Amino acid sequence: MGEKSYVSMDTCIICGEAKGIVLDRRLRPRFERETITSVEPCEKCSEKYLTEGVMLVYIGDNDYDLLVIRDEAFERLFNREVPPGMFPTNRIVRCEKEVISELKSCWAEQSKEENL
Numbered sequence: 039m040g041e042k043s044y045v046s047m048d049t050c051i052i053c054g055e056a057k058g059i060v061l062d063r064r065l066r067p068r069f070e071r072e073t074i075t076s077v078e079p080c081e082k083c084s085e086k087y088l089t090e091g092v093m094l095v096y097i098g099d100n101d102y103d104l105l106v107i108r109d110e111a112f113e114r115l116f117n118r119e120v121p122p123g124m125f126p127t128n129r130i131v132r133c134e135k136e137v138i139s140e141l142k143s144c145w146a147e148q149s150k151e152e153n154l
């Protein structure tokens with residue numbers, strides 16, 4: 039376990055690169071070395087993944103999980119259009135952990151079959 043600090047790197051939820059610095063205004067040592075302060079990925083990842091895809095994300099107390107799927111897949115799976123609104127916020131959809139892990143294992147199965 040690392041020591042906690044009042045300052046931490048705000049990192050991107052997808053690539054883990056630093057987006058900036060977070061600071062506890064009262065200088066309380068409450069952060070790990072790296073912190074994810076928001077589900078919004080960095081600009082590079084938004085550009086790369088979210089211009090044609092939707093990010094499904096689960097945020098728990100101590101863990102998180104995410105999966106980026108293409109617009110077509112999102113529309114097929116959830117039977118609705120990608121929500122309109124501000125980019126990239128409109129392309130970030132919170133969902134249950136189980137949904138993400140199920141989709142992940144589905145896709146793993148599919149790609150296995152394709153490789154046969």
Ligand SMILES: [Zn+2]
Nearest residue numbers: 050053080083
């Ligand atoms: Zn990133």
